[in-house]
Structure formats: C-alpha cells, structure tokens
Amino acid sequence: MAKLRLKYYPEQVLMQKAKKVTTFDSSVRKLANDMLETMYEENGVGLAAPQVGVSKRIMVIDVSGEDEPNTPIVFINPQIVEKEGSLIGLEGCLSFPNVFFEVRRFDRIVVKYQNLSGKDVKMVAQGDLLCRAIQHEIDHLDGELFINKAVSPTAADLELVKNGFIAGDVEALELELELANSNQGAGATIKIPDKDKTPVVG
Ligand code: ZN
Numbered sequence: 001m002a003k004l005r006l007k008y009y010p011e012q013v014l015m016q017k018a019k020k021v022t023t024f025d026s027s028v029r030k031l032a033n034d035m036l037e038t039m040y041e042e043n044g045v046g047l048a049a050p051q052v053g054v055s056k057r058i059m060v061i062d063v064s065g066e067d068e069p070n071t072p073i074v075f076i077n078p079q080i081v082e083k084e085g086s087l088i089g090l091e092g093c094l095s096f097p098n099v100f101f102e103v104r105r106f107d108r109i110v111v112k113y114q115n116l117s118g119k120d121v122k123m124v125a126q127g128d129l130l131c132r133a134i135q136h137e138i139d140h141l142d143g144e145l146f147i148n149k150a151v152s153p154t155a156a157d158l159e160l161v162k163n164g165f166i167a168g169d170v171e172a173l174e175l176e177l178e179l180a181n182s183n184q185g186a187g188a189t190i191k192i193p194d195k196d197k198t199p200v201v202g
Pocket of ligand 1: 092093094095136140201202
C-alpha cells in the first residue's frame with residue numbers, strides 16, 4: 001500500500017464528474033487500498049478518488065471509533081436509490097483542511113454500489129456519520145463540493161477566508177453572522193465548530 005497525495009480546493013479534478021468503473025481488476029483493488037491508507041493517515045472517515053486525483057467512481061469510508069477495529073467499506077459506482085428526512089451536522093473535508101461548517105443531509109438513505117469483486121450490494125444508512133459520509137463522498141464523485149451546501153453560506157465563507165481558500169473580510173463576515181444569529185433568536189444560532197471534536201467527513 002502507498003499513501004497518495006491529496007488534492008486541495010480549487011484543483012480542477014475536484015470539480016469534475018468521475019467516470020464509472022467497468023473493470024474490477026487488481027488496479028482497482030490497489031487504488032482502493034491506497035485510498036484507505038491515505039484516509040487513515042489523514043484521520044478522515046471517508047475519501048473519494050477525485051480527492052487523490054483519480055476521476056473514477058470509487059470511494060472509501062470507515063466510521064469505526066478510535067478504540068474499535070477498522071471496518072473499511074469500499075463503494076464502487078455508488079448510487080442513492082432512496083432518501084428521506086433531514087439532519088444538520090458539522091462537516092469537514094480532506095480537500096479543505098481546517099474548514100468546518102454545518103451542512104444539511106438526508107437522515108436516511110439506501111445506497112446501491114458494487115464491491116471490489118463487482119458484486120452488487122445494497123446498504124441502508126441512517127443517522128449522522130455513515131449516512132452523512134456516503135452523501136458527502138458521492139457528491140465528490142459528481143464534482144460537487146460541500147461549500148455549495150452550507151446551511152449558512154456566510155459561516156462557510158468565514159471558514160474559507162480564515163483558512164486562505166478565498167479572499168474576503170473576516171470582520172465583515174463575523175459581523176454578518178452575528179446579525180444573522182441575533183435575527184434568528186435563541187435556539188437557531190449557527191454553531192461555531194469545535195474542531196477537536198468534529199470528524200473530517202472526507
Ligand atoms: Zn470532502
């Protein structure tokens with residue numbers, strides 16, 4: 001196995017729709033293994049092939065806790081076939097180091113995919129981490145990034161400016177966010193991410 005080099009925003013490959021996998025050979029197995037190694041080393045819970053510069057519909061996820069044995073899942077050509085409900089939660093992305101903000105996702109999905117042998121698999125995912133990670137990674141395969149799905153675009157912009165991904169005025173954005181929060185009233189405020197506790201979805 002080998003660790004792969006991550007692609008960061010705004011690399012073009014992150015904005016492209018990835019190609020379907022049609023042959024299930026050793027090169028696909030090697031890519032999946034290398035992606036898993038890269039994901040573990042970067043402390044992510046998911047990684048999609050475009051994030052390592054490969055425009056193919058392959059993604060890996062492992063939502064096991066630190067003290068639990070690894071439970072890697074390799075998804076090839078995944079497709080969401082059922083979706084319902086909604087759940088807001090903090091998300092991070094390995095292609096945007098240190099950027100976290102809230103994203104709304106479906107609360108329950110049924111996903112169909114192929115495993116490394118090319119066999120069809122159907123999985124139900126509900127609740128936060130796995131269900132969220134699958135949706136985040138499938139977006140990567142479609143060239144879609146979480147920055148376009150923020151619950152508060154201002155909160156996302158603030159994080160992007162603070163971490164040098166886009167140009168902008170931190171103070172003006174902070175003021176805008178404060179105003180938005182005070183207008184919404186208690187209970188609806190935009191969460192300030194706790195970066196030590198939020199998993200990087202991938
Ligand atoms: Zn990501």
